[in-house]
Amino acid sequence: xxxxxxxxxxxxxxxxxxxxxxxxxxxxxxxxxxxxxxxxxxxxxxxxxxxxxxxxxxxxxxxxxxxxxxxxxxxxxxxxxxxxxxxxxxxxxxxxxxxxxxxxxxxxxxxxxxxxxxxxxxxxxxxxxxxxxxxxxxxxxxxxxxxxxxxxxxxxxxxxxxxxxxxxxxxxxxxxxxxxxxxxxxxxxxxxxxxxxxxxxxxxxxxxxxxxxxxxxxxxxxxxxxxxxxxxxxxxxxxxxxxxxxxxxxxxxxxxxxxxxxxxxxxxxxxxxxxxxxxxxxxxxxxxxxxxxxxxxxxxxxxxxxxxxxxxxxxxxxxxxxxxxxxxxxxxxxxxxxxxxxxxxxxxxxxxxxxxxxxxxxxxxxxxxxxxxxxxxxxxxxxxxxxxxxxxxxxxxxxxxxxxxxxxxxxxxxxxxxxxxxxxxxxxxxxxxxxxxxxxxxxxx
Numbered sequence: 001x002x003x004x005x006x007x008x009x010x011x012x013x014x015x016x017x018x019x020x021x022x023x024x025x026x027x028x029x030x031x032x033x034x035x036x037x038x039x040x041x042x043x044x045x046x047x048x049x050x051x052x053x054x055x056x057x058x059x060x061x062x063x064x065x066x067x068x069x070x071x072x073x074x075x076x077x078x079x080x081x082x083x084x085x086x087x088x089x090x091x092x093x094x095x096x097x098x099x100x101x102x103x104x105x106x107x108x109x110x111x112x113x114x115x116x117x118x119x120x121x122x123x124x125x126x127x128x129x130x131x132x133x134x135x136x137x138x139x140x141x142x143x144x145x146x147x148x149x150x151x152x153x154x155x156x157x158x159x160x161x162x163x164x165x166x167x168x169x170x171x172x173x174x175x176x177x178x179x180x181x182x183x184x185x186x187x188x189x190x191x192x193x194x195x196x197x198x199x200x201x202x203x204x205x206x207x208x209x210x211x212x213x214x215x216x217x218x219x220x221x222x223x224x225x226x227x228x229x230x231x232x233x234x235x236x237x238x239x240x241x242x243x244x245x246x247x248x249x250x251x252x253x254x255x256x257x258x259x260x261x262x263x264x265x266x267x268x269x270x271x272x273x274x275x276x277x278x279x280x281x282x283x284x285x286x287x288x289x290x291x292x293x294x295x296x297x298x299x300x301x302x303x304x305x306x307x308x309x310x311x312x313x314x315x316x317x318x319x320x321x322x323x324x325x326x327x328x329x330x331x332x333x334x335x336x337x338x339x340x341x342x343x344x345x346x347x348x349x350x351x352x353x354x355x356x357x358x359x360x361x362x363x364x365x366x367x368x369x370x371x372x373x374x375x376x377x378x379x380x381x382x383x384x385x386x387x388x389x390x391x392x393x394x395x396x397x398x399x400x401x402x403x404x405x406x407x408x409x410x411x412x413x414x415x416x417x418x419x420x421x422x423x424x425x426x427x428x429x430x431x432x433x434x435x436x437x438x439x440x441x442x443x444x445x
Contacts, residue, residue, distance in 0.1 A: 014060035021050025035411030085418035100362035113309035139302035147294025158293030167197035179227035207324035213260025221258025261309025270334035279339035371434030384444025393436030394428040
């Protein structure tokens with residue numbers, strides 16, 4: 001290690017403004033921006049602030065907070081072994097990118113109905129359309145709810161559509177909701193599925209609905225309008241959780257009127273509801289559409305996505321066939337996608353949980369402190385790079401090498417090279433509990 005190497009580096013993250021993001025200071029991504037982005041960042045109450053990105057992906061790379069002319073990627077490239085660790089350099093010798101992309105999302109309305117390609121498909125898509133697919137990597141991801149309870153539901157901090165429902169549930173909806181069959185427009189295939197459900201027929205029906213959402217949008221919109229009118233008149237859907245389904249149809253249709261995604265999500269997909277601190281894992285080629293809430297998200301370092309609904313038809317037309325063909329059509333209860341929160345074995349004071357998905361690029365950690373009886377935490381060194389963001393309170397982060405420390409308010413982002421023990425101290429808590437919170441993504445446990 002030379003004298004120029006630092007072991008605790010404050011980062012300038014990247015902000016992403018998408019139409020589905022929460023607006024102005026209602027957005028957690030915006031509120032964190034003062035310290036995550038810094039350098040004159042001002043909240044515009046009319047703008048939608050969707051994401052904060054922390055990583056090296058070219059679509060939103062981090063830079064050094066104290067010298068924004070230097071990207072994190074260029075710093076790493078100056079000495080990959082020091083900043084990434086020997087294990088990671090050996091594993092992926094052809095790149096100096098951090099293997100994960102760490103994010104905060106603040107969601108006001110449904111994201112596009114989407115899936116992320118596996119590595120083989122990503123390579124094909126990049127060759128075919130490099131302007132829209134700038135990398136050739138897969139993009140499995142996790143989401144952990146970190147926000148306050150949603151309006152009208154004191155137990156739920158995040159909602160989203162994840163994976164396909166069990167086939168028998170879809171079978172029931174096709175029997176009980178005639179507007180769904182009308183929108184699909186293939187009575188014979190619907191009847192065949194009702195008689196004998198299968199994933200092959202699920203693919204056929206789902207593809208039919210999504211293609212008609214682009215090619216026969218008016219007919220699909222008419223079916224949705226009839227269903228909406230029936231719900232508003234108080235009709236029962238005659239299915240399990242019918243009242244919740246009815247509310248979902250009205251909610252999503254108010255966001256994307258007449259969109260095939262209204263039916264493709266509510267009746268085909270699981271509705272996931274997460275309490276604060278609960279997580280889900282979305283593998284490559286898995287269908288999903290997040291709906292509402294603030295989350296920590298982490299994924300393999302990629303920005304590849306294929307959309308099929310909740311977007312302009314002209315944008316979707318070139319994507320729907322790929323989307324329908326790529327999906328896994330895993331049809332399970334929503335618990336199949338649950339990602340458990342577990343004790344973190346490298347936590348020395350027991351105040352950090354881990355979310356460890358079945359992939360090799362990262363593990364996400366959440367450190368929860370309070371000013372009453374849990375003001376400090378110590379994390380043992382790992383063999384790969386770590387990125388952290390303060391989401392609640394004011395904390396001091398110190399590392400074992402070089403005697404370096406930083407005091408950070410909410411939104412402060414740090415990069416820590418491998419081999420460092422990390423000490424976290426809560427300087428000022430928030431709320432009645434005096435809470436402090438730091439989220440981390442790391443490699444090399």
